[in-house]
Amino acid sequence: MEEKWIAGTPKLWRDIPLIIPFCPGCQHGTAIKALCEVIDELGMENNSVLVVGVGCNTMASVLVNVDSVMVAHGRPGDVASAMKRVLGKDTMVITWQGDGDTLAIGCEPTVHAAARSENITTFMVNNANYGTTGGQLAPTSVMGQVTTTSPLGRTPSHGYPIQGSEFLGSLRGVAYSARGAFTSPANYQKTKKYMKRALGKQKDCVGYSFVEILSTCPANWHMSPIESLKWIEEEMIPQFPLGEFKNVDKIE
Amino acid sequence: MAEKLLIQGNEAIGWGALAADCKAFFGYPITPQNEAIEWFAREFPQRGRVFLQSASECGSINMLHGGAVTGVRAMTSTSGPGWALMQEGMSNLSNAELPCIIVLVQRGWNTTRHAQTDYTSVTQGGGYGGYKTIVLAPKSGQELHDFMQLGFYLADKYRTPVVILSDAILGQMMESVELQTLDFEPLPEKDWAVTGKKDSKDGNRRFSSIAQGMLPTPRHPNLCSFWEDYKNKLDSIKENEVRYETSQLDDAEFILVAFGYVARVCGQALLWARDKGLKVGLIRPITLWPFPSKIFEEKSLTGAKFLVVEDNMGQMIEDVKLSVQGRAEVHLVSSLDRHLPIEEGAIYPEKVLEKLEEII
Amino acid sequence: MAKKGYIKINENRCTGCGFCEMFCKKGCVEMTKRLSVLGLPVPEFTNAEDCIACAMCAWMCPHVAIEVYEYLEAPASA
Numbered sequence: 001m002e003e004k005w006i007a008g009t010p011k012l013w014r015d016i017p018l019i020i021p022f023c024p025g026c027q028h029g030t031a032i033k034a035l036c037e038v039i040d041e042l043g044m045e046n047n048s049v050l051v052v053g054v055g056c057n058t059m060a061s062v063l064v065n066v067d068s069v070m071v072a073h074g075r076p077g078d079v080a081s082a083m084k085r086v087l088g089k090d091t092m093v094i095t096w097q098g099d100g101d102t103l104a105i106g107c108e109p110t111v112h113a114a115a116r117s118e119n120i121t122t123f124m125v126n127n128a129n130y131g132t133t134g135g136q137l138a139p140t141s142v143m144g145q146v147t148t149t150s151p152l153g154r155t156p157s158h159g160y161p162i163q164g165s166e167f168l169g170s171l172r173g174v175a176y177s178a179r180g181a182f183t184s185p186a187n188y189q190k191t192k193k194y195m196k197r198a199l200g201k202q203k204d205c206v207g208y209s210f211v212e213i214l215s216t217c218p219a220n221w222h223m224s225p226i227e228s229l230k231w232i233e234e235e236m237i238p239q240f241p242l243g244e245f246k247n248v249d250k251i252e
Numbered sequence: 253m254a255e256k257l258l259i260q261g262n263e264a265i266g267w268g269a270l271a272a273d274c275k276a277f278f279g280y281p282i283t284p285q286n287e288a289i290e291w292f293a294r295e296f297p298q299r300g301r302v303f304l305q306s307a308s309e310c311g312s313i314n315m316l317h318g319g320a321v322t323g324v325r326a327m328t329s330t331s332g333p334g335w336a337l338m339q340e341g342m343s344n345l346s347n348a349e350l351p352c353i354i355v356l357v358q359r360g361w362n363t364t365r366h367a368q369t370d371y372t373s374v375t376q377g378g379g380y381g382g383y384k385t386i387v388l389a390p391k392s393g394q395e396l397h398d399f400m401q402l403g404f405y406l407a408d409k410y411r412t413p414v415v416i417l418s419d420a421i422l423g424q425m426m427e428s429v430e431l432q433t434l435d436f437e438p439l440p441e442k443d444w445a446v447t448g449k450k451d452s453k454d455g456n457r458r459f460s461s462i463a464q465g466m467l468p469t470p471r472h473p474n475l476c477s478f479w480e481d482y483k484n485k486l487d488s489i490k491e492n493e494v495r496y497e498t499s500q501l502d503d504a505e506f507i508l509v510a511f512g513y514v515a516r517v518c519g520q521a522l523l524w525a526r527d528k529g530l531k532v533g534l535i536r537p538i539t540l541w542p543f544p545s546k547i548f549e550e551k552s553l554t555g556a557k558f559l560v561v562e563d564n565m566g567q568m569i570e571d572v573k574l575s576v577q578g579r580a581e582v583h584l585v586s587s588l589d590r591h592l593p594i595e596e597g598a599i600y601p602e603k604v605l606e607k608l609e610e611i612i
Numbered sequence: 613m614a615k616k617g618y619i620k621i622n623e624n625r626c627t628g629c630g631f632c633e634m635f636c637k638k639g640c641v642e643m644t645k646r647l648s649v650l651g652l653p654v655p656e657f658t659n660a661e662d663c664i665a666c667a668m669c670a671w672m673c674p675h676v677a678i679e680v681y682e683y684l685e686a687p688a689s690a
Contacts, residue, residue, distance in 0.1 A: 001683060001684075001685065002683070002684040002685060003618075003681045003682060003683050003684060004681065004682045004684055005679065005680070005681055006617065006665050006667045006670075006680040006681060006682050007667035007670035007671060007678075007679075007680045008620075008670045008676065008678055008679030008680055009676050009679065010676075013676055022627075022674065022675065023627070024627035024628055024629045024652065025627070025629035025631070025674065026674055027674050028674070029673075029674035029675050029676060030671075030672065030673075030674045033674075033676055045449065046448055046449040046450040047448045047449075047450055048448060049446055049447070051318075058463075058467075061459065061461070061467070062459075062467055065457055066448075066449060066457055067446045067447065067448050067449055067452070067457050067458045067459070068446070068457065068458075068459050068460075069318075069321050069446050069459075069460045069461075070459075070460070070461040070462055070463060071314065071317055071318075071344065071462055072314060072317075072340055072341065072344050072462060075310070075314040075317070075341075078306065078310075078311045078314035078315045078318065079314050079315065079317050079318035079321070080318060081304065081315060082276065082278060082302070082304060082314075082315035082316070082317070082318030082319045083318040083319070083321065083322055083446075085276070085304060086275065086276055086302055086318070086319055086322045086324055086326075087322055087447060087448070091447065091448045108307050108308060108310070108311065109307070109311060109314070112306075112307040112311065182672070184635070185635060185668040185671050185672060188671045188672065189671075218629075225629035225630055225631060226629075226630055226631075226634055229631075
């Protein structure tokens with residue numbers, strides 16, 4: 001009986017000897033899978049360079065079968081800017097970062113790469129805390145969120161979360177800014193569409209493109225995987241609404 | 253004969269980089285290296301090369317990472333405070349084994365005036381992890397120009413960052429510089445460069461990491477195997493790349509030791525001392541790391557005394573003391589011996605001669 | 613009704629999060645109490661009859677542990 005493979009392991013996914021790269025229910029794997037699919041669908045496997053920072057996102061440098069660079073915590077924006085300028089428009093330069101990597105320690109590279117309208121694409125996986133180090137307060141932790149460094153919940157004295165997509169979308173040099181999530185199969189497809197559009201802006205040399213992806217972190221949120229999906233819908237999305245915040249074909 | 257220009261040391265860096273076919277410059281303004289970044293901003297884009305101004309020196313060093321990882325010759329320049337911000341990047345470039353050049357135009361701690369206060373920081377590896385980088389110390393505009401080429405050659409040969417240690421006097425002084433292109437041995441191909449899989453010879457993806465030893469790679473399955481390779485590399489540099497210059501050393505009973513602009517000050521003191529019949533010689537380390545320990549070891553056995561002259565509070569003197577292992581007297585002329593006790597002061601040859609006569 | 617497709621679960625990758633069970637509209641995947649060699653609870657493809665090879669389980673699987681196949685022609689009745 002004939003059969004056809006429909007979905008599953010993307011072509012660009014590398015099977016590595018490490019047993020489990022992510023905690024149960026962590027959607028970082030989903031995000032990296034989407035990235036593999038998008039690069040493949042654009043036919044850019046051999047012309048892409050992936051730059052990753054430090055955090056759970058670092059695993060992308062091991063899992064995606066394209067040329068990759070792992071760099072200092074927060075610095076993919078700088079490294080990618082330089083690589084793009086040296087390699088030229090035919091090579092797609094993508095940064096894969098966490099929320100701390102992009103908006104805390106990496107705020108300077110991110111904001112300035114966006115302001116210079118560098119022709120690169122940044123994907124920021126936002127899990128509202130520092131996953132690798134054990135669940136500390138992140139610039140994207142929501143108000144009231146309990147973390148190991150805000151044990152009584154995030155209060156105004158900790159400051160307020162940074163809405164990365166809206167913030168970057170307000171910069172003149174940015175061509176595309178959007179926020180997606182993987183809370184449902186429909187959202188999975190929508191987020192993939194955002195990712196594809198962002199890379200399209202780079203392909204068309206429009207300017208800096210940015211996609212934020214909300215992701216679960218059940219281990220550090222101390223929830224079951226199913227509960228953490230619900231938490232994204234109930235607690236994160238109201239403070240981090242999904243959608244496109246900027247989409248232009250020319251920077252003016 | 254190659255063209256000759258009357259230029260500042262900071263501009264000689266640029267012409268030297270061009271002669272070495274450097275393709276990309278990343279930098280951030282800081283006194284006293286501003287003429288360098290301005291030179292690259294002016295000259296590089298019109299030659300189809302990359303110039304990019306960063307938002308900080310943390311940015312510069314990581315942009316340099318991005319430039320170097322593509323396999324092209326790339327560089328940055330800075331001064332002391334910027335150099336401090338670059339230390340994390342230096343560790344990462346060393347771990348990732350990426351060839352590149354960092355020109356450090358030293359200033360006096362946090363004044364914008366001249367000094368040689370960053371010797372220890374550049375030679376000991378100022379960041380984390382216990383790395384070392386080759387450090388070249390030119391003494392003139394011509395050497396700044398030529399060492400840029402030598403520096404890129406050594407960087408590519410050993411896959412390591414190289415520091416060119418200049419200072420405010422060398423950087424700001426105008427001298428006649430011959431724009432010569434130097435020849436070097438052929439270099440290995442950069443098959444590790446990350447440029448997209450289309451350029452990969454075996455079709456496999458390339459992966460450059462600042463955490464060699466953590467994420468297993470075919471070359472380094474674990475941290476200790478990386479350390480072993482890295483140590484072998486450092487040993488090979490120490491074995492093969494020590495460079496220094498000597499003057500009238502054969503019969504010397506008193507040996508001046510100096511690097512950079514101070515070596516020229518000592519050159520004058522040496523002439524005056526010889527005129528007075530004093531048996532004085534000079535050792536000028538050109539590679540500050542690897543330090544030319546052997547020549548010090550040899551000379552310490554002849555009973556010679558050493559006078560280290562450096563425009564700081566005494567940094568290289570520690571390497572000299574380590575090299576002579578207590579077998580010889582080691583004295584110091586430091587920033588405290590400047591002709592004026594202010595930041596505009598400098599170490600004059602008169603002072604060096606005076607100290608020499610004191611020791612004798 | 614003819615079978616439309618089936619899924620394969622790679623227990624060496626699965627971490628037992630349960631998203632496949634949650635998002636399968638046809639109730640074809642069920643979490644079990646059986647533990648994999650990694651010591652994690654694994655799902656099983658229990659209702660092959662109703663699978664329509666929609667691939668939602670694979671989309672939502674964070675650990676890339678599910679492969680989805682569609683039958684190109686109806687299988688001969690047993």
